[in-house]
Structure formats: C-alpha cells, structure tokens
Amino acid sequence: MEDNSKYTILTIDDESYIRQSIKSYLEDYGFIVFEAENGKKGIEVFDAQSPDLVLLDLRMPEMDGLKVLEVLKARDPDIPLVVASGTGNITSVVEALRLGANDYILKPIEDMTVLYHSIQKCLKESQLKKENKAYQEQLEELVKERTRALRQSEQSYKAVFECSGTAAIILEADGTISMVNSKFTELAGMERREIEGKKNWVEFVAVKDIDVIRNHIRVRKHLDSGQDTPMQYEVQFFDKEGNIKYVYASIGSIPGTDRQVVSLLDITEKKWAEKRWQSLEKQLRKSQKMEAIGTLAGGIAHDLNNILSPILGYSDMIMRTSDPEGSLYQKSEKIQKAALRAADLVSQVLSFNRGGATEKRLIRLHPVAREVVKLLRGSIPSTIRIIDRIDRNCRSVYADPTQIHQVIMNLCTNAYHAMEETGGELIVGLEQKILSRTEMMEYPNLSRGEGGYIMLEVSDTGCGMAEDVVERIFDPYFTTKEEGKGTGLGLATVYSIVQSCGGDIRVKSRYGKGACFTVLLPAVHGEEGIEKKDIDPGRHMAGRGERLLVVDDDPDIALMCKEGFKMIGYHVDVFFSSTEALAFFRENHGGIDLVVTDQTMPEITGIELAKSMLKIKNDVPIILCSGYTGGIHKTMVKKAGIKRFVMKPVTVESLSREIQLLLKKSSQSAV
Ligand SMILES: Nc1ncnc2c1ncn2[C@@H]1O[C@H](COP(=O)(O)OP(=O)(O)OP(=O)(O)O)[C@@H](O)[C@H]1O
Numbered sequence: 089m090e091d092n093s094k095y096t097i098l099t100i101d102d103e104s105y106i107r108q109s110i111k112s113y114l115e116d117y118g119f120i121v122f123e124a125e126n127g128k129k130g131i132e133v134f135d136a137q138s139p140d141l142v143l144l145d146l147r148m149p150e151m152d153g154l155k156v157l158e159v160l161k162a163r164d165p166d167i168p169l170v171v172a173s174g175t176g177n178i179t180s181v182v183e184a185l186r187l188g189a190n191d192y193i194l195k196p197i198e199d200m201t202v203l204y205h206s207i208q209k210c211l212k213e214s215q216l217k218k219e220n221k222a223y224q225e226q227l228e229e230l231v232k233e234r235t236r237a238l239r240q241s242e243q244s245y246k247a248v249f250e251c252s253g254t255a256a257i258i259l260e261a262d263g264t265i266s267m268v269n270s271k272f273t274e275l276a277g278m279e280r281r282e283i284e285g286k287k288n289w290v291e292f293v294a295v296k297d298i299d300v301i302r303n304h305i306r307v308r309k310h311l312d313s314g315q316d317t318p319m320q321y322e323v324q325f326f327d328k329e330g331n332i333k334y335v336y337a338s339i340g341s342i343p344g345t346d347r348q349v350v351s352l353l354d355i356t357e358k359k360w361a362e363k364r365w366q367s368l369e370k371q372l373r374k375s376q377k378m379e380a381i382g383t384l385a386g387g388i389a390h391d392l393n394n395i396l397s398p399i400l401g402y403s404d405m406i407m408r409t410s411d412p413e414g415s416l417y418q419k420s421e422k423i424q425k426a427a428l429r430a431a432d433l434v435s436q437v438l439s440f441n442r443g444g445a446t447e448k449r450l451i452r453l454h455p456v457a458r459e460v461v462k463l464l465r466g467s468i469p470s471t472i473r474i475i476d477r478i479d480r481n482c483r484s485v486y487a488d489p490t491q492i493h494q495v496i497m498n499l500c501t502n503a504y505h506a507m508e509e510t511g512g513e514l515i516v517g518l519e520q521k522i523l524s525r526t527e528m529m530e531y532p533n534l535s536r537g538e539g540g541y542i543m544l545e546v547s548d549t550g551c552g553m554a555e556d557v558v559e560r561i562f563d564p565y566f567t568t569k570e571e572g573k574g575t576g577l578g579l580a581t582v583y584s585i586v587q588s589c590g591g592d593i594r595v596k597s598r599y600g601k602g603a604c605f606t607v608l609l610p611a612v613h614g615e616e617g618i619e620k621k622d623i624d625p626g627r628h629m630a631g632r633g634e635r636l637l638v639v640d641d642d643p644d645i646a647l648m649c650k651e652g653f654k655m656i657g658y659h660v661d662v663f664f665s666s667t668e669a670l671a672f673f674r675e676n677h678g679g680i681d682l683v684v685t686d687q688t689m690p691e692i693t694g695i696e697l698a699k700s701m702l703k704i705k706n707d708v709p710i711i712l713c714s715g716y717t718g719g720i721h722k723t724m725v726k727k728a729g730i731k732r733f734v735m736k737p738v739t740v741e742s743l744s745r746e747i748q749l750l751l752k753k754s755s756q757s758a759v
C-alpha cells in the first residue's frame with residue numbers, strides 16, 4: 089500500500105454520514121482527513137490547513153458548491169479538486185470542470201474504490217504539475233543566471249576590445265567594419281558612426297596591400313580557428329585626410345562565425361625614425377667614402393701640380409721668346425692650354441677635397457648668383473628660359489665666393505645639360521629661410537640647429553633622374569654623360585663645398601620630370617658685401633733687377649722659375665735644398681729683395697724656412713707655394729709672417745704678379 093500519510097484531504101459535504109464514511113474510508117488508506125459541513129466552513133478549514141486535495145459536494149445549502157469551487161480556485165489555482173454530484177445534476181458537473189475541477193464522482197458513492205482512484209489520480213497529477221512548475225522555475229532561474237553571466241562576459245570582451253591599447257575592428261564576411269574601438273577612430277581621424285556598418289576595410293588600406301590582406305583573411309577562414317594564432321602584416325594605412333600611416337595588422341577569426349577581428353598597431357613614428365636613421369647612416373657612409381677619396385685625390389693633386397708647373401712655365405717662356413705667328417708659338421700655346429685644363433681639373437679635385445685654397449669670409453650670395461645667371465644668359469641657347477628668383481635682401485653667409493660661384497655654376501650647368509635637347513626652364517632661386525625642427529630632419533648634415541638659413545634652389549624641367557642615379561650623383565667620378573663631356577666631379581665638388589660651409593644639399597627628381605637641387609647655408613648676421621678682389625689687371629711683368637731667392641726641392645720648378653724670372657728682368661738665386669738656401673740667406677740677406685719658397689721640402693719646410701729668414705731680416709717679403717693645402721692654415725701662414733700663399737701650379741706670370749705687388753708695397757713702406 090502506498091504511503092498516503094503525507095497527504096491531507098478536506099471533504100466538504102452537508103450530509104454528515106457521507107462525510108463520516110468518506111473520512112473513515114480514506115483514513116483507512118492512511119490519509120489525514122479534515123471535514124466541513126458547508127461551504128463557508130470549508131473555506132475556513134482550507135485557509136487553516138492548506139490541504140493537498142479537496143472533495144467538494146456541489147449541492148449544499150447556504151453556499152453552493154460551484155461558488156465554493158470558485159473561491160478555492162482563486163485562492164490556489166493548482167489545488168486538486170474532486171467534485172461529487174448526484175446523477176440528476178450533470179450540468180453542474182460540466183460547469184465545475186470548466187471552472188477548474190480536476191475530476192468528479194457520482195453520488196451516491198457505491199464503490200469507494202472509484203473515489204480512491206480519483207483521489208490518487210488527482211494527487212499524482214497535482215504532484216507532477218508541482219514538480220513541473222518547480223523544474224520550470226529552476227530552468228528560468230538558470231536562464232536568467234546564464235544571461236547575466238553572458239552579459240558580463242560580453243562587457244568584459246568589450247572592455248578588452250576597447251582598452252587593448254591598439255586600434256581594433258571587427259569585420260563582417262563581406263569586409264564591412266561592424267565595430268571599432270576608440271583607438272581606431274583616432275587612427276582613422278573619423279567618428280565611430282561614420283565607420284561602423286558603413287565602411288569597408290579596403291577603404292583604409294593602400295592598394296598594394298589589399299590583395300595580401302585579402303588572401304590572408306581567406307586562408308584564415310579555412311584554418312581551424314582553435315589553433316589559429318593571428319599573424320602580423322605591415323600595412324600602409326590612410327586616414328580620413330589621406331595621410332599615410334604605417335601599422336602592424338594582426339588578423340584572427342572569431343570562432344563559430346565568419347567574422348574577423350583585426351588589431352592595428354600604429355608604428356608610424358617608429359617608421360619615420362627608422363627612415364631618418366637610414367638616411368643618417370647613408371650620409372655617414374657617403375662622407376666617409378668622400379673623405380677617403382679626397383685624401384687620395386689630394387695626394388695625387390699635389391704631385392700633379394708639381395708636374396704642371398714646369399710645363400706651364402716653360403711653354404710660357406717659349407711663347408714669350410717666339411714669334412706669335414710661328415709654329416713654335418702655336419704648339420707651345422696648345423701645350424699651355426692642355427696644361428691649364430689639367431690644372432683646372434686639379435683645382436676641382438682639391439676643392440672637392442676641402443683642401444683647396446679657400447678664402448672664407450662674410451659674403452652675400454645674391455651678387456654671385458646674379459653673376460652666374462648673367463653668364464648663363466649669354467652662353468646657353470634661347471630654348472632654355474632662365475628665371476631669376478633671387479631675393480636681393482638675404483643675409484650673409486660665411487663662404488668663399490669663388491667656391492660659391494662654382495657651386496651655382498655646376499648646378500646650373502647640369503640643369504642646362506639636362507635640357508639641352510628639349511629646352512625648358514631653369515629657375516635660380518635665393519631666399520632666406522627659418523627652418524623648423526621637422527624641416528631640419530630633411531637636412532641631417534646641417535652643422536647648426538634650427539634657425540636662419542639661406543636657401544639656394546636650382547631647378548629645371550629637364551630629363552630628370554631615376555632613383556638609382558639620384559643615389560649616386562654626389563659620388564666623385566659618377567657621370568652618365570658620354571666620355572669627354574662630364575668628369576663626374578661637379579656635384580662631388582658642390583657637395584664638399586656645401587659641407588665645408590656647414591650647409592647641406594638635397595635633391596628631388598624623378599625620371600622625365602626635371603630636378604630640383606636645394607642648398608642650405610647657415611645665415612650670418614653682418615652686412616659685409618663681397619670684397620672686391622685685389623687684382624691688378626695690368627701686366628706688370630718687368631722686373632728692375634731686384635734680387636729674388638727661389639727655393640724648391642723640385643729642380644724642374646726651381647729652374648723654370650729661374651729662367652722665367654730672369655727673362656722678365658730679375659736677378660735670381662736658386663736652391664734645391666732649404667738648408668743651403670738658409671745658409672746663403674744668412675750671408676747675403678742684405679741684397680735679397682724677395683723670397684719664393686715651396687712648402688713641402690725635406691729638412692726644413694717652407695714655413696719654418698720663412699720663420700728663420702724673418703728672424704734674420706724681418707721685412708723680407710716671402711711667397712709660399714704649395715701643391716696641396718692639407719695641413720696648411722691661413723692663420724699659420726700669417727703668423728709665420730709670410731706675405732702671400734700661392735697654390736701650385738704656378739706660372740711665371742702668376743708669380744710675377746704677386747712679386748710685383750709685394751715689391752711695390754715694401755718700397756712704399758720703406759719711403
Ligand atoms: N639637373 C640634372 N638633371 C638630370 N641629371 C642630373 C642633373 N644634375 C646632375 N645630374 C646627373 O648627375 C650626374 C653627375 O653630375 P656631376 O655634375 O657630378 O657630373 P657631370 O655633370 O656628369 O660631370 P662634370 O664633372 O662635368 O660636372 C650627371 O652625369 C647626371 O647624370
């Protein structure tokens with residue numbers, strides 16, 4: 089028998105014998121039974137005992153069973169309720185069932201087991217309902233809990249997405265950006281609402297990178313996303329204004345979807361720093377190379393100058409003593425011309441070596457630039473239009489005017505060559521400029537920092553240069569010109585002159601699109617103009633028997649001087665050894681009017697010799713000659729008391745001009 093002791097049943101019936109029989113019957117089965125003789129009482133007992141089931145008679149005086157049913161169902165809609173009714177009252181039964189009764193039995197109850205089964209069935213149903221309800225409630229609670237957890241995890245993911253420190257986006261299958269974080273809005277320079285659901289990732293990426301990324305996304309989609317670790321790509325990114333930025337893009341699939349998450353790390357600053365570093369490294373390598381070539385070239389130039397001096401000197405002498413119409417004269421003239429061209433070359437090499445005899449002083453650039461423009465106007469074809477954008481009010485720079493002339497001339501000649509066949513425009517610009525810190529980045533060689541500079545710009549509309557040519561143009565001996573037309577020293581010289589003035593040069597050019605060279609030189613306060621060159625245009629070559637002492641360890645040069653000076657009226661003593669010369673001077677200094685000495689000699693150098701001679705005779709004018717200025721400073725020469733310093737190769741003509749000037753000065757001071 090089942091254990092019914094846990095169930096309580098309320099029976100409401102106005103007939104007491106029926107109640108009694110039901111009670112005793114059910115109690116026999118172990119139920120706990122409460123009774124009520126009318127509806128009102130029944131409701132009270134219901135409230136007090138909360139039974140598990142109610143047996144309700146439908147026909148009762150005072151309160152009708154259907155009414156009681158309504159009240160009880162209102163109190164507990166789930167209470168199992170079995171109604172009892174006589175056979176003549178079947179419509180009430182139907183109504184009771186409609187109002188929520190669970191079962192009915194007919195009175196008189198002939199077979200109590202019917203009642204028992206009905207009660208059992210209703211209790212079971214009720215039990216099941218209760219369990220079901222509890223289960224449902226539990227389920228609902230579980231769903232609520234899960235939803236809460238899901239919401240929390242979504243918030244965490246959103247926080248990670250938002251605060252990861254890199255720009256991040258979520259891509260839909262068609263490439264539309266469905267979500268961005270605020271770092272991405274910063275990177276793109278756009279509002280969130282302008283991007284989400286509206287933009288496709290391809291709109292932000294450089295064309296050359298699109299296919300790479302597209303392939304990568306495709307590959308990732310077919311990989312097992314669980315084992316998938318995102319890879320990085322360097323991508324060129326464009327913001328709203330079209331500015332280029334560099335980013336590392338990491339792409340990953342979102343498991344179980346066909347969406348991708350892309351994170352972008354902005355490396356623009358790093359990239360620029362790398363570029364600046366590379367350019368500095370390149371500059372350093374270039375200047376080291378130039379330095380090495382310069383030293384080598386300087387040495388060769390020194391020897392060459394010594395060789396050229398007698399060639400020039402003797403051809404000069406032959407021409408002086410021969411008939412200008414004769415073939416000897418003309419041949420000598422050809423020798424002289426060739427030697428002068430060679431001397432020019434040597435002087436180019438020397439100035440590129442920074443060793444040229446420079447005379448730096450405060451100068452204004454505009455007169456030099458104008459002179460070059462004037463010169464060019466007269467010599468280049470009219471198919472090339474020269475545009476003068478020279479500002480006449482620029483401050484001065486500290487430089488050698490001859491070298492600056494060379495810089496502008498070289499740049500303009502190159503421009504002219506670039507337009508020789510096609511014609512075009514050659515623009516020479518000069519202006520004062522204050523460089524900002526960012527602009528300074530483009531000129532890593534500037535020795536001074538931010539501040540005032542004089543900017544010289546020579547641009548043309550000629551053939552331009554390919555990138556690999558631009559890379560090499562400042563290299564000595566690099567030329568694209570046919571043999572005999574270019575030596576490839578022009579820009580190397582320009583580069584080295586500009587460097588020696590603490591400036592820098594930059595070129596912008598594209599093949600077929602012309603070229604623009606920009607030279608920046610530090611501006612200096614001071615209003616000195618270009619000094620007028622102290623050149624006496626007259627040919628004062630005739631000596632008046634003055635006595636010269638010539639010292640050079642190279643006998644060819646020494647003898648050439650002897651012959652040449654004699655020819656124009658001087659009395660000359662020549663020595664190949666500085667010690668011998670000094671000994672001679674010690675004995676004969678009274679009669680010696682001027683000394684010409686070489687610098688590089690064994691035993692005593694020219695400077696040392698001069699010092700010793702000046703100790704003996706403090707007003708003797710001395711001219712120092714050298715084929716190489718490496719190691720010789722203007723101040724050193726001045727300090728030694730030497731009156732002139734002359735670069736080799738020397739000719740009798742050039743030296744005699746210097747001699748004349750000095751002799752004139754010393755005779756004036758003697759008066
Ligand atoms: N304005 C320019 N347009 C196009 N190419 C140029 C320009 N300036 C220079 N170049 C290129 O740079 C090369 C080197 O120039 P650089 O002045 O050093 O030597 P060069 O002109 O060839 O010879 P030179 O020693 O006679 O000046 C040139 O051969 C030419 O290819």
Ligand SMILES: [Mg+2]
Nearest residue numbers: 498502578579
């Ligand atoms: Mg050139």
